[in-house]
Amino acid sequence: MTVSKTVRVGVISGSTRVVRAGPQIAAWVRDIIEKDLKQTPAPGGVALEFETIDLGALGLPLLDEPGIPAHIGTAEGYTHEHTRAWSRQVAALDGFVFVTAQHNWGIPAGLKNAIDYLYNEWRGKPFMVVTYGGHGGVHAAAALQLVLGGGLKMLALKETVNLTYPGKDVFDKCARGQPLGLPPAGTATIWQDRQEDIAKTWRELAASLATKAEKAT
Amino acid sequence: MTVSKTVRVGVISGSTRVVRAGPQIAAWVRDIIEKDLKQTPAPGGVALEFETIDLGALGLPLLDEPGIPAHIGTAEGYTHEHTRAWSRQVAALDGFVFVTAQHNWGIPAGLKNAIDYLYNEWRGKPFMVVTYGGHGGVHAAAALQLVLGGGLKMLALKETVNLTYPGKDVFDKCARGQPLGLPPAGTATIWQDRQEDIAKTWRELAASLATKAEKAT
Numbered sequence: 480m481t482v483s484k485t486v487r488v489g490v491i492s493g494s495t496r497v498v499r500a501g502p503q504i505a506a507w508v509r510d511i512i513e514k515d516l517k518q519t520p521a522p523g524g525v526a527l528e529f530e531t532i533d534l535g536a537l538g539l540p541l542l543d544e545p546g547i548p549a550h551i552g553t554a555e556g557y558t559h560e561h562t563r564a565w566s567r568q569v570a571a572l573d574g575f576v577f578v579t580a581q582h583n584w585g586i587p588a589g590l591k592n593a594i595d596y597l598y599n600e601w602r603g604k605p606f607m608v609v610t611y612g613g614h615g616g617v618h619a620a621a622a623l624q625l626v627l628g629g630g631l632k633m634l635a636l637k638e639t640v641n642l643t644y645p646g647k648d649v650f651d652k653c654a655r656g657q658p659l660g661l662p663p664a665g666t667a668t669i670w671q672d673r674q675e676d677i678a679k680t681w682r683e684l685a686a687s688l689a690t691k692a693e694k695a696t
Numbered sequence: 697m698t699v700s701k702t703v704r705v706g707v708i709s710g711s712t713r714v715v716r717a718g719p720q721i722a723a724w725v726r727d728i729i730e731k732d733l734k735q736t737p738a739p740g741g742v743a744l745e746f747e748t749i750d751l752g753a754l755g756l757p758l759l760d761e762p763g764i765p766a767h768i769g770t771a772e773g774y775t776h777e778h779t780r781a782w783s784r785q786v787a788a789l790d791g792f793v794f795v796t797a798q799h800n801w802g803i804p805a806g807l808k809n810a811i812d813y814l815y816n817e818w819r820g821k822p823f824m825v826v827t828y829g830g831h832g833g834v835h836a837a838a839a840l841q842l843v844l845g846g847g848l849k850m851l852a853l854k855e856t857v858n859l860t861y862p863g864k865d866v867f868d869k870c871a872r873g874q875p876l877g878l879p880p881a882g883t884a885t886i887w888q889d890r891q892e893d894i895a896k897t898w899r900e901l902a903a904s905l906a907t908k909a910e911k912a913t
Binding site for chain 2: 495496497498539540541542543544545547582583584585586587588590591594595598620622625626629630631676695
């Protein structure tokens with residue numbers, strides 16, 4: 480069956496630190512996905528559009544809404560314009576690729592903050608998780624799977640992708656926000672061996688997006 | 697052995713929502729602990745002082761320090777005065793009682809933010825966790841144990857205390873920041889049955905604080 484609907488995927492760079500490596504890693508992940516799509520088109524003839532969201536640039540303050548997000552149905556239900564804009568942006572997307580660092584064995588506060596601002600805008604949508612860190616960020620990945628899949632009733636894939644720094648020099652570059660020499664996809668990079676994991680997980684997300692798009696038509 | 701050092705315990709109310717029940721629940725927990733201390737003094741003759749910290753009133757912005765907290769040794773190493781003040785406040789405390797809600801099966805962003813601002817100020821210090829929520833906040837408790845015990849190398853107790861709302865009316869009061877009718881300790885409240893859990897867990901924290909104080913003398 481051919482699905483005419485265009486499916487929109489948000490690639491969310493979760494790091495909001497002043498000095499951060501998140502945006503370049505998110506760009507690298509998106510590059511791998513778009514390259515893979517040229518070789519393996521999404522099932523059901525789904526047309527895909529990508530939108531990168533750098534939470535550091537978005538600049539949401541620490542949650543300042545008086546209401547409970549789960550009780551609010553539309554962007555107009557929020558008090559602040561920054562929340563209404565964020566609500567509209569997330570509501571317009573059909574699925575998500577979360578790319579994040581791990582802070583103290585958990586989700587970075589800036590990412591958790593952006594997530595907790597909303598509820599119905601996330602609910603039921605499929606997502607994949609890519610973490611990075613000295614040990615791959617496995618604790619942040621598990622916490623994020625639980626929050627998004629359990630707390631927000633989104634559709635989690637079984638596996639997450641965890642990018643482990645190959646050495647202290649890479650950690651130092653990440654900490655300083657220096658170039659990691661990642662793009663373009665398909666060429667030698669520090670995480671060359673994880674490119675196939677990202678592509679494989681992406682294809683599962685694409686299948687989940689296609690299934691949802693088919694049901695919606 | 698008598699320990700002359702006064703041990704200082706921070707009771708941290710983790711909620712930073714505009715409308716929040718956290719401070720009244722934290723006050724109730726502190727009341728139970730202080731009442732229990734009159735009946736069961738801390739081991740080793742430890743003298744105790746308590747300081748309540750309401751993170752909502754503290755008003756830290758979303759992490760805006762350029763450095764990695766683990767690499768910073770003193771308050772003067774931070775860029776912003778709000779971080780230096782927070783560093784001094786936490787460094788002066790010997791142990792902690794974390795009282796927090798659960799947001800979307802995870803740690804509230806405001807609490808994670810306040811935690812992630814620092815590193816060496818937390819390290820090695822004992823803590824206990826009290827969560828509250830519709831299902832007691834067990835996911836937030838587990839995430840917090842992992843972040844504080846694993847990520848920050850603090851001393852976790854084995855058990856956490858999870859306060860489950862007895863009904864929707866209590867949830868609604870919490871959501872609206874209305875009085876829950878909690879204090880004073882020892883009288884009938886919605887969580888009357890959990891008072892002994894709080895006191896029991898507190899006695900374990902007091903023993904841990906006494907052991908640390910003894911080693912330090």
